[in-house]
Amino acid sequence: MKYLPPLIENIAARLFNVERRSGNARNDSIVLTRRHIYILPTYYGILFAMLLMLLLVGATNYNNSLGFVLTFLLTSIGLVSIIHTYRNLLQLKISAGKASAVFCGSIATFHLQLENPDKRPRYNICTRFNRNSPAIINIINNDMVTIKLTCSATQRGWQTMERITIDSVFPLGLFRAWSYITLSKSCLVYPLPATEPLSSMSNGGGSGKEHSQNGGDDFIGYRDYQPGDSPRHVNWKAAAHSNKLHTKHFGDNESSERWFEWDSLQALDTESRLSQLCRWIIDAEKNGVDYGLRMPGTTIRPGQGIDHQHRCLEVLSLHPPG
Amino acid sequence: MKKHLAHIVISRNTTMWLLASLLLAFAPHILRLPITLSALCLMFGTWRFVIERRSTVMLPHRILRALLLCTTLVIVYLHYDTLFGREAGIALLACMLALKLLEMRSVRDYMIVILLGYFLAITLVLDNQSLPMAAYMFVVAFMLTATLINLNLSQKNSAISINVKLTAKLFAQALPVMLILFFLFPRIPGPLWSLPDDAHSGTTGISDEMSMGSISNLSLSNKVAFRVAFEDEVIDNNLSYWRGPVLWQTDGKNWRTGNNAHTNRDTSYRVTGKPINYTVTLEPHNQKWLYGLDLPATAPAQATINRDFQLVTKEEVTELTRYKMTSFSEYQTGPLSDNEIQQALQLPANRNSRAIALGQQWQQQLKSPQVIIDHALRYFNQQPFSYTLKPPLLGNNPIDEFLFETQQGFCEHYAASFTTLMRAAGIPARIITGYQGGDFNPIGNYLIVRQRDAHAWTEVWLENRGWVRIDPTASVAPERIENGAESAFSELFNRQSTFQFNNSFLTSNWLKLRYGWDSLNNSWNQWIIGYDSLKQSQLLSLVGIQSVKQMAIAMVMAVITTLTALLLLSMYRNRQKQDAVSLIYQRFCQKFSTIGIQRLPHEGPLDFAQRIITLRPDIEPQILQINDLYIALKYRPRHTPQQIKHLQQRVQRLKL
Numbered sequence A: 001m002k003y004l005p006p007l008i009e010n011i012a013a014r015l016f017n018v019e020r021r022s023g024n025a026r027n028d029s030i031v032l033t034r035r036h037i038y039i040l041p042t043y044y045g046i047l048f049a050m051l052l053m054l055l056l057v058g059a060t061n062y063n064n065s066l067g068f069v070l071t072f073l074l075t076s077i078g079l080v081s082i083i084h085t086y087r088n089l090l091q092l093k094i095s096a097g098k099a100s101a102v103f104c105g106s107i108a109t110f111h112l113q114l115e116n117p118d119k120r121p122r123y124n125i126c127t128r129f130n131r132n133s134p135a136i137i138n139i140i141n142n143d144m145v146t147i148k149l150t151c152s153a154t155q156r157g158w159q160t161m162e163r164i165t166i167d168s169v170f171p172l173g174l175f176r177a178w179s180y181i182t183l184s185k186s187c188l189v190y191p192l193p194a195t196e197p198l199s200s201m202s203n204g205g206g207s208g209k210e211h212s213q214n215g216g217d218d219f220i221g222y223r224d225y226q227p228g229d230s231p232r233h234v235n236w237k238a239a240a241h242s243n244k245l246h247t248k249h250f251g252d253n254e255s256s257e258r259w260f261e262w263d264s265l266q267a268l269d270t271e272s273r274l275s276q277l278c279r280w281i282i283d284a285e286k287n288g289v290d291y292g293l294r295m296p297g298t299t300i301r302p303g304q305g306i307d308h309q310h311r312c313l314e315v316l317s318l319h320p321p322g
Numbered sequence B: 001m002k003k004h005l006a007h008i009v010i011s012r013n014t015t016m017w018l019l020a021s022l023l024l025a026f027a028p029h030i031l032r033l034p035i036t037l038s039a040l041c042l043m044f045g046t047w048r049f050v051i052e053r054r055s056t057v058m059l060p061h062r063i064l065r066a067l068l069l070c071t072t073l074v075i076v077y078l079h080y081d082t083l084f085g086r087e088a089g090i091a092l093l094a095c096m097l098a099l100k101l102l103e104m105r106s107v108r109d110y111m112i113v114i115l116l117g118y119f120l121a122i123t124l125v126l127d128n129q130s131l132p133m134a135a136y137m138f139v140v141a142f143m144l145t146a147t148l149i150n151l152n153l154s155q156k157n158s159a160i161s162i163n164v165k166l167t168a169k170l171f172a173q174a175l176p177v178m179l180i181l182f183f184l185f186p187r188i189p190g191p192l193w194s195l196p197d198d199a200h201s202g203t204t205g206i207s208d209e210m211s212m213g214s215i216s217n218l219s220l221s222n223k224v225a226f227r228v229a230f231e232d233e234v235i236d237n238n239l240s241y242w243r244g245p246v247l248w249q250t251d252g253k254n255w256r257t258g259n260n261a262h263t264n265r266d267t268s269y270r271v272t273g274k275p276i277n278y279t280v281t282l283e284p285h286n287q288k289w290l291y292g293l294d295l296p297a298t299a300p301a302q303a304t305i306n307r308d309f310q311l312v313t314k315e316e317v318t319e320l321t322r323y324k325m326t327s328f329s330e331y332q333t334g335p336l337s338d339n340e341i342q343q344a345l346q347l348p349a350n351r352n353s354r355a356i357a358l359g360q361q362w363q364q365q366l367k368s369p370q371v372i373i374d375h376a377l378r379y380f381n382q383q384p385f386s387y388t389l390k391p392p393l394l395g396n397n398p399i400d401e402f403l404f405e406t407q408q409g410f411c412e413h414y415a416a417s418f419t420t421l422m423r424a425a426g427i428p429a430r431i432i433t434g435y436q437g438g439d440f441n442p443i444g445n446y447l448i449v450r451q452r453d454a455h456a457w458t459e460v461w462l463e464n465r466g467w468v469r470i471d472p473t474a475s476v477a478p479e480r481i482e483n484g485a486e487s488a489f490s491e492l493f494n495r496q497s498t499f500q501f502n503n504s505f506l507t508s509n510w511l512k513l514r515y516g517w518d519s520l521n522n523s524w525n526q527w528i529i530g531y532d533s534l535k536q537s538q539l540l541s542l543v544g545i546q547s548v549k550q551m552a553i554a555m556v557m558a559v560i561t562t563l564t565a566l567l568l569l570s571m572y573r574n575r576q577k578q579d580a581v582s583l584i585y586q587r588f589c590q591k592f593s594t595i596g597i598q599r600l601p602h603e604g605p606l607d608f609a610q611r612i613i614t615l616r617p618d619i620e621p622q623i624l625q626i627n628d629l630y631i632a633l634k635y636r637p638r639h640t641p642q643q644i645k646h647l648q649q650r651v652q653r654l655k656l
Helices: A006-016 A044-059 A066-089 A236-241 A270-287 A306-317 B012-030 B035-055 B062-080 B088-098 B107-123 B131-152 B159-182 B338-344 B355-366 B369-382 B398-406 B410-424 B472-476 B478-483 B490-497 B505-529 B535-544 B550-578 B579-592 B605-615 B615-637 B641-653
Strands: A029-031 A038-041 A093-096 A107-115 A124-128 A135-139 A144-152 A157-160 A163-169 A175-181 A187-189 A219-225 A247-249 A257-261 A290-295 A299-301 B224-230 B241-250 B255-257 B271-272 B276-282 B303-305 B311-313 B321-327 B331-334 B428-438 B439-440 B445-448 B454-462 B466-468
Touching: A038 A044, A038 A066, A044 A066, A044 B107, A044 B224, A066 A124, A066 A163, A066 A175, A066 B107, A066 B131, A066 B159, A066 B505, A066 B550, A107 A135, A107 A187, A124 A144, A135 A144, A144 A270, A157 B641, A187 A306, A187 B271, A257 A270, A257 A299, A270 A290, A270 A306, A299 A306, A299 B303, B012 B035, B012 B107, B012 B131, B035 B062, B062 B088, B088 B107, B107 B131, B131 B505, B159 B535, B159 B550, B224 B505, B241 B338, B241 B454, B255 B439, B271 B439, B276 B505, B355 B369, B355 B398, B355 B410, B369 B410, B369 B454, B369 B472, B410 B428, B410 B454, B410 B472, B439 B505, B454 B472, B472 B478, B579 B605, B579 B615, B579 B641, B605 B615, B615 B641
Parallel strands: A257 A290
Antiparallel strands: A029 A093, A038 A175, A093 A107, A107 A144, A124 A135, A124 A163, A157 A187, A163 A175, A219 A247, A290 A299, B224 B276, B224 B445, B241 B255, B241 B428, B271 B331, B276 B321, B303 B311, B428 B454, B439 B445, B454 B466
16 A cells, blocks of 8 residues: 555656656666555554544543643654655665675675665664565665675575565654565575585596696796685795785696586586586685686686686586576 | 564663653652552652663562552552542553553563553543643653654664654644644544543532531632633622522521522513623533523523523533623512522521521511611621631531621621521521632733632512622621732732732732733633534634534545645755755766766775776876865865865866
């Protein structure tokens, strides 16, 4: 049920040039207008209405004018609070921020920006995914607040942001204004890494060439520091001059490369294969080994680093199911 | 829907607000409730206060709470013999509220306590609807609403100023709608069902029985009995007799109304002289009569005039009542029936024998009734009688004791003994009770009659003249009749914080203030307290609203219009207030979006500037200038309008 009759809404829209937006437009930001906001009494609102009835009956029975004054004062405070609750959401701008990729089975975090374009502060705005516990914030005038909403990542691939419920009962708790928002933001979910890495280097399928964990013994050159590199290999002298860390890279060109291949895991089903590949990639990245990925239709040349890992995992994530 | 509030953490602050507002709502009841109950309520409140202050003290256990509940119920029952009715109901409400404080934990509990607090607020005005009490009720409602807002503010220890400001805003915005509802909400004439016996506790003013001392008890009360607005000019004080119950029967000590109370008016009377037209606003006194100037000629719709020329009503006057009247100060009433003569001469044989003997002696010596009356008045005037508010207590033969021993009395002593003497002398006589005199309020242009103006006088029946008013008090204390009770007892009234009439500057200003205040109270009574279904239909018919249906439609329309106007106004004002700096920066961003560079939602101004510089290195200096200025204006509190203009110009000149 909407709060204002359509005619008045139209007049308001014309007067203030309120942009009409469809409620389910898949944008990555949305401004809450009268079309999106619903308002209904809460449980306490109904209780309050019952109290008002009682006061009215009492005032009538005792013919008490001040009783009427109090009854009507409370009634109009209740009515005016509808406007306040409604305005608490009106014109609020919600935009999707970043959503970092996560592994399947962990918690996906979506960042949301709530922007208050008005000079009036907004109090007690609750934002939540269905059934999850809400983030409650106050936004002072002309400010923007970033909140994080979380949900569990259950399936690899692109996980779209769930429908957001944004609501407020401020100031009196008698009415609740709310809106449902769907933003076109997705979070990439990597496959669930296998718990036990199979001996990836089983050589069976002619996969990656096994090599010692720390690369070879020959110094090849420097590369950018990666988290997990042994501190003993960091070139500390150079670090004193620049603000970047470099790691001494050992090994021989040929054998430091590893290839992880889809075809090497024919014994397993699709998801287990992906999990296994995922585990290998993570371990290889951790150990600072160059690795490449061979999937049906896609080949990623060996490399290292977060971006490289992400590229590989993305391919795994988006592998067609079945 | 409970879960929407379940996550709110209730701060100590909220509880303190709640305790303060409840204490305020309870304060006027403290002295009215039985002392045990008041003490119990205050104890529960203090208990909760201590719990809030010291985290080591816990809420009482469930069993202890149940015990306290039972104890409270028993105490209430013992005091009132019931748990229902008005007084017991108020006591019960206050106790339950106080007890609830000891188990209040969740948002739900707080909400219920606040709502019950509003209920407690309405009990404040059940028998005091004065202007100060209205103001007090507003303060209580304000505090409770501020508590409600505090409960819904998630900010811990939210600043008091936010709370108070928001509540004030809410009240200010609610005021127009409240007035609309007050004047347009269709009023049903109450009561909806018969009220409990104690609904209107205590009658005030004159009753239909008189004993020695019953009127002098009223005489220290400054409470207003009624107010009178005259259409023409105000009548003289010595004609200002306001007729109430007429007393015939006596047992020698007490006086009661006679058989005429429920009979119709005798039509065989004649009036002469100019009619006096006036409007009376009578304070509720819970009796079945109205007051009219001697002698009332017309009765208002809610009353009839009985054979005693008293205005009687069917129901008790429980609310402020306004009525129009016409009276004549010169009149002649008709003959008496045998029954009436018998009643008007009735005296108990076994009491006041000395007074009866004196009356009989006068009858034998003087013969003519007129001579007897004059003689009796002279007797009062010449014997050492004195007029006093504190007459000595009298025993079983009060008239004898007063006439021959104490000789100190108030108007009821004079009226009763004069009537007794007349009856003993064979002249039909009766006592009239009512009010005499009053203060004229020059600011509001009306007469105020207070309880201290309560009076009793005598009417004797004379052949060819009918009932004639004789006021024996006038023989003893003529200034009482001429100038009113206040001047007759000026010393006493001085102690009651009123001033003697004289011409000093202070006194005249004090009087002005008093009359101004009373005049304000009068308007308050007329427009707010006296606004009932009758007055509503009278007022609304002036603007063409004739039926309840029209009233309801007008009310709904007016409320919707006001609320819409409020919404539109606040949105418009908000748009106006949107800060200029942000608008200029928006324009700046828009310029880039036209060439395909969008500012991302999570991008702060610094990040955005860096990105557009890498994309458009050719205009780097302009971008940096604008950005620096923007950040300075936005995040530094003080800036001049010139600086804003500066920023505006730079953004305007920027060419992409």
